[in-house]
Amino acid sequence: MSTNGKKKKPGRQVMRGSEYRTMQETKPVIKRKNSHVGVRATKAIFFSIGKVFLIICMILLIICCIVGTALTVFVMKYVDSDTGIDLNTLEVYSTSVVYGVDSNGEAKAMQSLHLNGRREWVDLAEIPQHVQDAFVYTEDERFMDHEGVDWGRTLSSFLKLALKQDASQGGSTITQQLIKNINGDFNNRTIDVKIREILGALQLERHNAKSSILEAYLNYIDLGNGNYGVQAAAEYYFDKDVSELTYAEAASLAATTKSPNNINILDNPERNKERRSYSLRKMLEFNSITQEEYEASLEEEIKVMDRKGDNAQVLETDNKVYNWYVDATIKKVQKDLMDQYGLSANEAMNKINGGGLQIYTTCQIDMQNYLEDYFLDDSNFFYLEQEHPPEGAAIIMDYQGNVQAVVGSRNKKEGNLVNSRATDDIRSAGSAMKPITTYAPAVNSDLITWSTMMVDEPKTTKNGKDWPKNYEQSWSRRGITMVDALTVSKNTIPVELLQRLGIDYCYNFLKNDLHISTLSNGIDKAEGLTLGMNDYGVKLDELCAAYAIFGNNGNYNTPKYYTKVVDMNGKVLLENEPENSYAIDSSSAYIMNKMMQQVIEAPNGTGRQARMNRFTIAGKTGTSDDNLEFSFVGLNPYYVTAIRFGYDQNDKIYTETEQRNIKYKVNKPQVIYKDIMTDLLKDYDSADFELDDSGVVQKRYCTVTGLLAGPGCSSKVGYYKESNLPNTCTGHYSSRTASNTDDE
Structure with missing residues (x-):
């Protein structure tokens, strides 16, 4: 209780001075303490963030180091390895060439064969320096300095890719372009593809000389219109060898590389000229040409071959459709490559078309051209125009088996490696089989002589029937000499010879001595073997080779379409050595030749229409069952020729001697033979056979x-x-x- 007696108000306290001061001092201190805590907290947060960031950076750095190290190791291993492209073993696709024989007896290019366009490999030493410079200074001026990659241009190319701009040009060195051409990555220009090109370029440069890379590039580069490499392009555009190119022509080809289909001089001469000027400027800049040469080259009028217009000058060897001889040769070379090197059919064909092979044939080019033209002319075969004319084929060879000319159809050849009635078809030869099936082995075995007599009467088959009838559908039932039986083509006499010799003997003579490969029916049905019945067809070239023994002293030679095949390095891959083998003795061959001359010379000889005035002719006609097909094999002192004429559908042929159905009237093959040989032998000396008559x-x-x-x-x-x-x-x-x- 207070001394003055007044009551205090509740809740109010009176502070002493010291207490007030204490309170006043305490308040600010509390405020300052809260401020320091906030600063420290903020610093702690930033420190923590920084620490996390630093850790992340360290982790990223470590990852980058690991990845970078791994990538470096990978790149170095790749670059230093033997993987990738090896120019020394590179499978170079190069145009192959088939050669024939010209009128002077010299080898002449007849047909070029392409895999994916025309390409002809040429060594760097054969490419003029100014041609090399045109490409280097146009496409990759630092080619001699970099190690496969121009990093400045490459970075620019990647930036264009990242910005989705055109990066198809500008970044690739010559080395990279070579890899692109080899791998075929022309349209796929993604980043991963370019990375592979970079790695491949580094590897390629590490293991190969600049000269080897440049040589490969100049032979691989696409120069438009199916031409790859400077040699093929020089021939196609300028009709020149690469060694003959002018500065302007070299620059024109170098200009083409930027866009082969759009800037080549044939299809777009103005754009080519514009780009050509750039190439010439680069050549001047690097002192590859002088100022005077540069100015003259800018003004040069380049003569370009017209390969596409109405008056197109097609390359002589660049026919899109091969002739019949080239077809036959390719098929033979393919088989021989498969047999001798174990190649598959596709591998052998790729080798033929893209291996830069030089295939030397025995084809007489003028004779081949003549024969093909002759068979396309209906007037040589028919009296009247035919709606569905018969087919035909012919083959000419010499007595060493060298095929000189071949035609596989009477119709225009529409494609390559098509069916040939001369080399592929197995057709009946009719009575043309008689000399090689029975008469020749009978003379050779001394079973018969020139004048041995046999009776023209029916023989009995295995089933007891009388067979066969002659062409005139009857039998004379009188004796006839061997020479007369052959001359008029009796059927009964060779059947009796077959029976006397034995079917096995005749069958094996054809198969083993005359190498007839088509006797697939064996001997079970061989009664009709000597008559050339349909069960026993032959290939025309094998028939022709079999007859050649009668002009070659009894020696047989396998039909030969080529002499040798040489690869692009000069190595002989295939060689057709002479395969002369004994079939019959020379005396038998001489007598058979004389007997077959009677087929031509005798008034009643079936081949008398083949008679020629200046040359001795021997031969034999053949008619298959029911006139389905005619054959004739004729021999003269120079060549043996086989001709086949008939319908694939087995329609009957009517000849000039038959008056019914005149619309089908045709010349017989012996008439065609005389017509052909009269032309082909017009410049030959008159001759008789020169055979061994000892x-x-x-x-x-x-x-x-x-x-x-x-x-x-x-x-x-x-x-x-x-x-x-x-x-x-x-x-x-x-x-x-x-x-x-x-x-x-």
Whole structure:
């Protein structure tokens, strides 16, 4: 209680001075303490963030180091490895060339073969320096200084890619462009593809000399219109060898590389000229040409070959459709590559088309051109125009088996490696089989002579039927000599010879001695073998080669389309050595040749329409069942020729001797043979066969008995082996000497 007696108001306190001061001092201190805490907290937060950031940076740096190290190791291993492109073993696709023989007997390019366009490899030493400079200074002026990659241009190219701008040009060095051409990455220009190109370029430069890289580049570069490399392009655009190119022409080709389909001089001469000027300026800048040469080159009028217009000057060897000879040669080379090198069919064909092969054939180019033109002319075959004319084929070879010319159809050839009726088809040869199936082996085995007599009568088949009939559908049932039976093409006589010799003997003679490869029916149905019935077809070139023994002293040669195949490095891959083998003895060949001359010379000979005045001709006709197909094989002192004529659909052919259905009337193949040979041999010397006649004697024989003529015999001249002479006829003795009125 207060001394003054007043009551205090509740809640109010009176402070002493010291307490007030204490309170006043405490308040500010509390405020200052809160401010320091906030600063420290802020600093702590920033410190923590910085620490986290630093850790992240460290982690990223470590990752980058790891990745960078790994990438560096990978790149160095890749660059230093033997993986990637090796120019020493590079499979270079280069145009192959098929050569024929010209009128002077020299090898002449007949057809070029392409895999993916024309390409002809040429060594760097054969490419003039100014041509090399035109490409280097136009495409990659620092080529000799960098190690495969121009990093400044490459960075620019990547930036264009990142900004989705055109980066197809400007960044690639010559080394990178070479890789692009080899790998075929022309349109895929993504970042990963360019990275692979960079790595490949570094690797390529590490393991190969600049000269090797430049050589490959100049042979690989696309220069438009299906031409790859400077040699092919020089021939196509300027009809020149690369060694003959002027400065302006070299610059024109170098200008083309920027856009081969749009800036080549043939398709867009103005754009090519504009870009050509740039190339020439670069050549001047780097002292590849002088100021005077530069100015002259700018004004030079370049002569460009017209390869596309109405008067297009197509490359002589660049026919899109091969002739029949080239077709046959490619098929033979393909088979031989498969057999000798174990290649697949596709591998062998790629080798032929893109291996830069030089294929030397025995084709006589002028003869081949003539034969193809002849077979396309209907007037050579028909009296009247045909709606569906018969087909035809022909082959000509010499007596060493060298094929000189071949035609596989009477119609225009529309494609390559198509079916050929001369080399692919297995067709009936009719009676043209008789000399090689029975007469030749019968003479060779001494079963028969020129004048051996046999009766023209039906023979009995295995089932007991009378067979066969002759062409005239009858039998004379009289004796006939071998030479006469062959001359008029009797069917009964060769069937009897077949039976006497034995089917096995005749079959094996065809297969083993004459190398007829098409006797797929074996001997089960061989009764019709000698008549060339449809069960026993042959290829025309094999038939022709079989007949060649009668002009080659009995020696057989396999049909030969090429002599050798050389690769782009000069290595001989294939060589056709002579394959002369014994078929019949020379005496038998001589006698058979003389017998087949009667087919042509005798008044009743089936091949008399093939007779020629200046040359001795031997041969044999053939008609298949029901006139479905005609054949003729003719021999002259220079060539043996086989001709086939007939319908693929087995329609009947009517000849000029048949009056019905005149719209189908055609010439027989022996007429065609004479027509062809008259033209082909017009500049040849008249000649007779030059055969080995040792062991052969000329004797007169009795036309009644076939024995050697005695006094009083009506006789003719025949040819005999000294070791196999007939007896002398003793049934026609008279007081007069033998009449010569029937002599030939």
